[in-house]
Amino acid sequence: KNWRAVRRMSLMKNELEKILGCPTCPQLTTLLLQKNHRLVNISGEFFRFMPNLVVLDLSWSSSLTGLPKQISELVSLRYLDLSYTNIERLPVGLQELKQLIHLNLESMKSLESIAGVSKLLSLKTLRLQKSKRALDVNSAKELQLLEHIEVLTIDIFSSLVLEHLLCSQRLAKSIQYVELIEVEEESFKILTFPSMCNIRRIGIWKCGMKEIKVEMRTSSCFSSLSKVVIGQCDGLKELTWLLFAPNLTYLDASFAEQLEDIISEEKAASVTDENASIIIPFQKLECLSLSDLPKLKSIYWSPLSFPRLSELAVQEHCPKLKKLPLNSKSGTAGVELVVKYGEN
Structure with missing residues (x-):
């Protein structure tokens, strides 16, 4: 298939199991992959030539347990939705997405850590509710480093974490x-x-x-x-x-x-x-x-x-x-x- 002229692509609810290959997509801005419940693997090569991708939605792909580090190639990405997946760890490459402003990690029941989110310098919206990982003090300190945060959704299981969040005026308001x-x-x-x-x-x-x-x-x-x-x-x-x-x-x-x-x-x-x-x-x-x-x-x-x-x-x-x-x-x-x- 020729992806060169495609601007928006929806492959939601397609029963995809693997996404392989290395399509060249210079025009692609929106890629919707949500509700592919059998999806278990996305190759690193797949993201290499999508320099203008702004929106990537993988939500409700419940068999997905990881993402390749090559997600760092998505230099224009601004919106990433991983909610309701079973991803265990955020890929190291995520930290390179300096244009990302919206990150949805809600209801990720296998997520072990949010380490590295403080490197997302443009982040304005971070959704964390109902994810597996109970926020610890170190994670709360990372959130305090998000200088542009405007919207935060969160579950709290510790008075120390609550104290760290509420003592930051920026976080409390967000x-x-x-x-x-x-x-x-x-x-x-x-x-x-x-x-x-x-x-x-x-x-x-x-x-x-x-x-x-x-x-x-x-x-x-x-x-x-x-x-x-x-x-x-x-x-x-x-x-x-x-x-x-x-x-x-x-x-x-x-x-x-x-x-x-x-x-x-x-x-x-x-x-x-x-x-x-x-x-x-x-x-x-x-x-x-x-x-x-x-x-x-x-x-x-x-x-x-x-x-x-x-x-x-x-x-x-x-x-x-x-x-x-x-x-x-x-x-x-x-x-x-x-x-x-x-x-x-």
Whole structure:
């Protein structure tokens, strides 16, 4: 086949097993190879004559366990997607891709290390969520060297790693999705979030902190946050920090044995400026789900308008929650509100 005139090529879902040969592709800018589930090998020669390739997508090629070092020949590459592959190690040649701005390593269940990503001097987007490798302190230090990073998605299993990420203003601002998982060290009692104006989703699972605080108590510190899921965090007694997430649309809290209030009246008074206007929470909330919270007594101390709420589900094992923050004016902005209460 003559590839010389080809600008964009899609070979997705082709049941390819091997990619061999050395095509000359001076015009090729986009190569889509995703969802070739049988693909096990790409020869180094294959990438030699693609000087203008900008986009390479190998995602969902689940049998792929490695890439040749000759990927360094892709001197114009700006977008590389390796998500949902079984690549074990990033090729040394990856470090030579000085034009790369987007690297997707999400859900790479076999990935052993991200060593070398700090050499990607132009990198703006790095997606790491749900990959095998639990980020260690050395990896966190590498991330701190990414001077142009704007978007980061990540799972965190260590309070030390969390500290390294959040103490870097550049990294904290770049985090878009984060999950804290089994961060249970004895020293980890208080989680303090800096201003994270770009974060969209936070998940906190099986963590041992007693309290969540924010450094900057303004409505802009979580201005992009839309989804929060918290589960099996038995030390938390309240989630008053959510006052500073004005655009929250989805909240799910479950299996938190000590949780007494979603927004605590006493805590709210202590964290908001008495001279500032009163913060009314949950003005954009669409779904609120609560379950297995045996000590939960209150969502909020007075009725809320909930102008966008469409589903409020208080499911199993919330025996002390006797009153919902609703009145005749709640949910009257044209959105049908469905309230589900109890096991059924």
